[in-house]
Amino acid sequence: MISNVVKQDLVKEEQGVIKCTDVTCPVCGMSCDDCEIELTPTSVTTKNACLMGDAKFQELRSHHRLVYPVVNGERVSWEKALDTAADILVNAKRPFFFMGSETANEAMAVGIEMAEYLGGLVDGNATICHGPTVMAVQDAGQVGCTLGECRNRSDLAIYWGCNPADSHPRHMSRHSMYMRGFFTEQGYQARKMVVVDPRRSPTAAQADVHVQLKPGTDYEVLDALMTILNGFEPHPSVEEVTGVSPEQLHQVADMVKNCKFGVIWVGLGIASSTGKHHNASIAMRLTQMANKYSKFVILANRGHCNVAGFNQVLSWTAGFPFAVDYSRGYPRFQPGEYSCVDALKRGEVDALLCMCADLGGHLPKKAVEHLMDIPVISLEIAPGPQAFVSDVILPGVLDGMECEGTFYRMDNVPIYARSFTKPPFDFTESNEDTLKQLLKVVKEKKQKY
Amino acid sequence: MMDIILNTGSTVYQGAIIKGGNKFTEGYTREAGYCNINPEDFDALGKPWFVRVTNEYGDSVVVRAKKTNTQQKGEVFIPRGIWANVVVTPDTESTGSPKYKNLPVKIEKCEGPVMGPEELMRHYYVTGNKSADSYNSLKYLDKTTSQIGSH
Numbered sequence: 222m223i224s225n226v227v228k229q230d231l232v233k234e235e236q237g238v239i240k241c242t243d244v245t246c247p248v249c250g251m252s253c254d255d256c257e258i259e260l261t262p263t264s265v266t267t268k269n270a271c272l273m274g275d276a277k278f279q280e281l282r283s284h285h286r287l288v289y290p291v292v293n294g295e296r297v298s299w300e301k302a303l304d305t306a307a308d309i310l311v312n313a314k315r316p317f318f319f320m321g322s323e324t325a326n327e328a329m330a331v332g333i334e335m336a337e338y339l340g341g342l343v344d345g346n347a348t349i350c351h352g353p354t355v356m357a358v359q360d361a362g363q364v365g366c367t368l369g370e371c372r373n374r375s376d377l378a379i380y381w382g383c384n385p386a387d388s389h390p391r392h393m394s395r396h397s398m399y400m401r402g403f404f405t406e407q408g409y410q411a412r413k414m415v416v417v418d419p420r421r422s423p424t425a426a427q428a429d430v431h432v433q434l435k436p437g438t439d440y441e442v443l444d445a446l447m448t449i450l451n452g453f454e455p456h457p458s459v460e461e462v463t464g465v466s467p468e469q470l471h472q473v474a475d476m477v478k479n480c481k482f483g484v485i486w487v488g489l490g491i492a493s494s495t496g497k498h499h500n501a502s503i504a505m506r507l508t509q510m511a512n513k514y515s516k517f518v519i520l521a522n523r524g525h526c527n528v529a530g531f532n533q534v535l536s537w538t539a540g541f542p543f544a545v546d547y548s549r550g551y552p553r554f555q556p557g558e559y560s561c562v563d564a565l566k567r568g569e570v571d572a573l574l575c576m577c578a579d580l581g582g583h584l585p586k587k588a589v590e591h592l593m594d595i596p597v598i599s600l601e602i603a604p605g606p607q608a609f610v611s612d613v614i615l616p617g618v619l620d621g622m623e624c625e626g627t628f629y630r631m632d633n634v635p636i637y638a639r640s641f642t643k644p645p646f647d648f649t650e651s652n653e654d655t656l657k658q659l660l661k662v663v664k665e666k667k668q669k670y
Numbered sequence: 671m672m673d674i675i676l677n678t679g680s681t682v683y684q685g686a687i688i689k690g691g692n693k694f695t696e697g698y699t700r701e702a703g704y705c706n707i708n709p710e711d712f713d714a715l716g717k718p719w720f721v722r723v724t725n726e727y728g729d730s731v732v733v734r735a736k737k738t739n740t741q742q743k744g745e746v747f748i749p750r751g752i753w754a755n756v757v758v759t760p761d762t763e764s765t766g767s768p769k770y771k772n773l774p775v776k777i778e779k780c781e782g783p784v785m786g787p788e789e790l791m792r793h794y795y796v797t798g799n800k801s802a803d804s805y806n807s808l809k810y811l812d813k814t815t816s817q818i819g820s821h
Contacts, residue, residue, distance in 0.1 A: 248685075248689050271682070272682050272683070272685070272686045273682065273685040273686050273689045274689075275686075276685075276686040276687070276689045276690030276692075277689045277690065279690055280690065280691055283690070283691055285691055285692075286691075344766070348766040348767065349766070349767055349768065349770075350767075352765055352766045352767050353765045353766075353767050356765060384679065384680075386682070387679075387680055387681045387682045387685070388679075388680045388682075388685070390682055419677065419742055419745055420677065420740050420741060420742075420745075420747060421739065421740040421741075422740065433742065435742070436675045436677060436742075436745050436771065436772045437675070437771075437772035464742075489679065489770065489771065490679075490771060492767060493767055493768075493769070493770040493771040493772075494771040494772040495763075495769075495772045497762075497763050497765045497767060498765055524680065543766065544766050556762075556764060556765050556766040557762055557763070557764030557765060557766060558764075560762065560765075560766025561766065562760050562762055562766060562767075562768050563760070563762055563766060565760075566760040579688070579693070581752075581791070582688070582693060582751065582752050582755070583750070583755065584755065584760075584768070585755050585758040585759060585760040585768045586729055586755060586756045586757075586758070586760075586794060587727070587759070587760040588760050588768075589755070589794075589795060590794075590795060593795045593796070602691060603691025603692075603693070604691075604693070604694050605688075605691065605693030605694055605787075606693060606752055606787070606791055609788070609791045609795075610791075610795070
């Protein structure tokens with residue numbers, strides 16, 4: 222019902238040209254909802270989308286789009302592909318369900334239902350992204366806020382182990398640095414920017430203070446900052462260990478104490494580095510401590526479209542944010558055991574369903590080697606490493622363009638993504654529809670056994 | 671051969687390639703198949719055009735060498751992608767997240783060229799460790815697969 226109202230107001234079609242405003246971008250965790258699209262039979266023109274967003278919208282008219290099902294490299298009928306995929310899953314002893322991030326919550330919910338029905342493992346992009354940060358939220362607790370509050374209130378942005386100029390190109394201009402907000406009318410002139418990164422990244426080049434620490438010493442630097450905030454001096458060895466001088470640490474600590482509303486944006490520099498969730502935990506504890514002096518929050522720069530949504534959906538269905546095993550009929554959570562990389566590395570998975578993610582391209586070699594040994598079913602839109610390792614390819618639908626759905630933004634705010642066109646095939650309407658059809662076939666086959 | 675710390679991460683150009691579904695193109699090799707090296711390390715390596723990066727498992731990959739001031743001495747950067755992931759180790763410290771950053775590797779000057787994406791996938795995942803005959807089925811799509819217009 223809501224989509225009909227929205228469609229009347231925002232989607233206009235004249236002489237074969239579709240124009241749509243307020244389109245939600247399905248690329249990074251920011252879910253920018255101010256994009257404008259003009260779609261002709263041969264071209265796509267975008268406004269307000271970044272380089273990555275524009276590239277994604279161009280997929281609507283790309284020459285390489287996967288539009289028919291493939292089994293073992295051969296074109297087959299949709300029914301045959303579903304039948305083969307269901308056979309693989311029903312016959313597997315330890316199937317793995319990977320819910321990628323470039324799809325909506327509604328599809329993920331069906332995938333999780335299938336994992337529960339078949340007693341498999343289920344995981345999502347969070348596991349190779351901000352999984353350790355999510356573990357730190359469980360460990361330390363997060364002082365958070367919405368992106369809107371950052372835009373309207375923050376006067377100090379600390380980018381810790383992240384490089385939004387590359388990973389979230391509109392982050393600084395929309396939410397964290399350069400825009401004017403309700404209480405931040407002076408825009409960037411009234412804001413301070415600290416970047417903590419071993420690299421002189423494009424973000425660091427814009428910073429007031431660049432803390433160029435040695436790689437893998439985030440925990441030590443955070444600990445030294447907490448020591449200073451507690452009124453003590455860090456150990457003299459801090460400069461030798463971290464590469465950061467005590468003077469610079471005091472400078473950052475003074476900025477933390479004297480700001481009105483500070484935000485720590487944490488990236489994978491914390492979550493993927495040595496220490497993992499311990500780094501993120503101490504960053505959250507530092508944030509809690511900074512609230513003694515000023516209002517301070519911490520937010521994770523979630524990299525992929527709806528990666529936060531997977532954590533939300535699995536949390537409300539299973540009670541855990543990622544890495545869940547249903548083999549005993551009830552959910553068990555154990556990162557390092559039921560998580561995707563670990564389960565593949567140990568070779569215990571004997572079939573894998575991957576929805577809207579590129580495991581072939583983004584997992585370490587040892588994990589991809591196992592993908593080549595087992596049957597893999599993929600919902601995929603383009604040729605690439607994931608299609609390369611797949612036995613069954615079910616053409617994917619572009620959420621937020623060809624079907625509507627819900628994305629969770631990086632601050633865990635649900636954003637409605639509307640559709641303005643249809644998929645280039647008629648056997649499925651959405652990834653949710655594909656998984657529902659597959660689940661139906663799976664249940665029919667399972668009941669025969 | 672030099673001991674060095676590898677960090678991987680995204681760049682906006684690599685992001686535009688992968689989000690646009692162009693992973694089996696030369697553009698992907700151009701935007702993800704290189705290694706940023708500090709000038710001092712670059713000179714110590716013998717001003718290479720190409721470098722081989724090797725991890726503790728003995729897995730190695732050849733990428734283009736780039737001399738940049740953005741890196742600290744003793745640390746290199748390869749954009750996120752299939753080249754970096756050949757050497758990223760799957761040890762997750764019981765978190766599920768592999769070592770995409772702060773990974774000790776060895777680096778040395780070598781001859782090129784850098785493998786293209788499809789060649790790399792075949793080399794490491796089909797012919798690299800097992801013979802192609804051990805696969806009963808055609809598991810992968812050919813790079814010329816372009817379904818639009820063929821239906």
